[in-house]
Amino acid sequence: MKSISTYENKKVLVVGLAKSGVAASLLLHRLGAFVTVNDWKPLSENKEAQALLDEGIKVICGSHPVELLDEGFEFIVKNPGIPYTNPLISGAVEMGLPVLTEVELAFQISEADIIGITGTNGKTTTTTLVHHMLNAGGKRAFMAGNIGTVACEVAQEASEEDTMVIELSSFQLMGIKEFKPSIAIITNLYDAHLDYHSSKNEYAMAKSAITKNQTKNDFLIVNADQPELLELVQDTKAQVLPFSTSRKLEGGLYVANGSIYYNQEEIIRIQDIVLPGAHNLENILAAIGAAKLSNIENEAIVAVLTTFTGVRHRTQFVREWQGRKFYNDSKATNSLATKSALAAFTKPTILLCGGLDRGNDFDELLPYLNNVKAMIVFGQTAQKMKELGEKAGISIIKKVESVKESVPSAVEISEEGDIVLLSPACASWDQHPTFEVRGDIFIEEVNRL
Structure with a gap:
């Protein structure tokens, strides 16, 4: 960890707790700042805030009072989930305070x-792929960021010989000033989080911020199959390494003749890759690019790709039981993610879907239901999902109360050779606090069989 004096004897306000807020507060306290923490949850119900009090950190809970801005703070550190429209945050921006x-x-x-x-x-x-490839190639790499481990905690432990592989959301990238990865990756860009961002352009600009501080000595790996993404990053100072699943590239990563190539060098046959789904080829190409730029040998890259079966809750292979293969894609909280999951399979599929009703329909899934022989639907959107299945001409559609009940129902309907896929196309909040909890229930029920 570098020794910095940026925050020494400075008044810093941390807005919002959860894991990132707690870690930031403790780090700033360690760096000599006068830290005040503000969280909406009342102190009596807020174990995190109580623990910070025990560390000697000032805590104000129960609301986000704008009057806090009168206390002369020099920096604001914001939990990524708190929008910039929050009066406390928008007020800080108007005052010209750095919001990080x-x-x-x-x-x-x-x-x-x-x-x-x-x-x-x-x-x-x-x-996850980059992390595994680096470690397989002899480097010590740490995963951090939006993937669940707070980056500023990891940064206190990682040495100059190590690599931090950080997953970054648009929310996090809106709060950077000097942040600069030596290798940046933008996997793709679609409409998302428009309830947080004021427009698709604001969302796109937040994503592109990952490269704004890069120099000619850095690298940007970017999806060349999206012209709008290439245009978005056209002003980068970094060296661009493009990847494509649809065409050969002279200097980049691409798929051709059933193999993946890096700068015309064959890396691996696609048939040898364990991770299912055409959509995952983009992720694999990007990860190979980062590994090659990190001087990882092909042998280590291939070893990962021939053993890695997927991230938990993301088209994750759970087990095979009596000829049926069960996949957990609970992370599919929208139609786009479910489309990708459905496109990954050509065998007859039992689709388990439903969840929080955000008012949208699901007709965009229709072209992807060709291999779906049955649907098990649940949650607030159960009726909408039933109607979708009827439009698609699916003859077997069963309503159940929950994900837990969907597993035995799928077993009853399925046959040897079938795929049983949990890919809800909806958020979990109607019945579960997170998609992880929903996925864990599915895994537990599958493992009971």
Whole structure:
């Protein structure tokens, strides 16, 4: 960890707790700042805030009072989930106060090299693949960021010989000032999080911020199958390494003749890759690019790709039981993700879907239901999903109360050779606090068989 004096004897307000807020508060306290923490949850119900009080950190809970801005803070560190429309945050911006997220703190103290990964889909899979490839190739790599481990915690442990592989959301990237990965990846760009961002352009600009501080000595790995993405990053100073699943590239990564190539060098036959789904080829290409730029040998890259079966809750292979293969794709909280999951399979599929009703329909899934022989639907959107299945001409559609009940129902309907796929196309919040909890219930029931 670098020793910095940026925050020494400075008044810093941390807005919002959860894991990132707690880690940022403790780090700033360690760096000599006068830290005040503000969280909406009342102190009596807020174990995290109580623990910070025990560390001697000032805590204000129960609301986000704008009057806090009168206390002369010099920096604001914001939990990524708190929108910039929050009056406390918008007020700080109007006053010209720096509003940061904890990944900026991580960069400021990190001795380790940083690989940063963003995009609408595939971030977690790509981050995990890069992490595995680096470790398989003899480097010590740490995963951090939006994937679950707070970056500024990891940065305190990683040495200059290590690499931090950080998954970055648009929310986190909006709060960077100097953050600069030596290798940046943008997997793809689609409409998303428009309830947080004011427009698709704001969302796109947040994603492109991953490369804004890069120099000619850095690298940007980018999806060349999206012209709008190439245009978005056309002003980058980094060396661009493009990847494509649809065409050969002279200097980049591509798929041709059933293999993956890096700068005309064959890396691996696609048939040897264990991770299912055409959509995962993008993630694999991007990860190979980061590994090759990190001087990882092909042998280590191939070893990962021939054993890695997927990230938990993301088209994750759970088990085979009596000739049926069960996959957990609970992370599919929208139609786009479910389309990708359905496109990964050609065998007869039992689709388990449904969840929080956000008011949208699901007709965009219709072209992807050709291999779906039956649907098990649940949650607030159960009726909408039933109607979708009827439109698609699916003859077997069964309503159940929950994911837990969907497993025995799928077993009853399925036959040897079938795929049983949990890919809800909806958020979990109607019945479960997170998609992880929903996926864990599915895994538990499958393992009971």
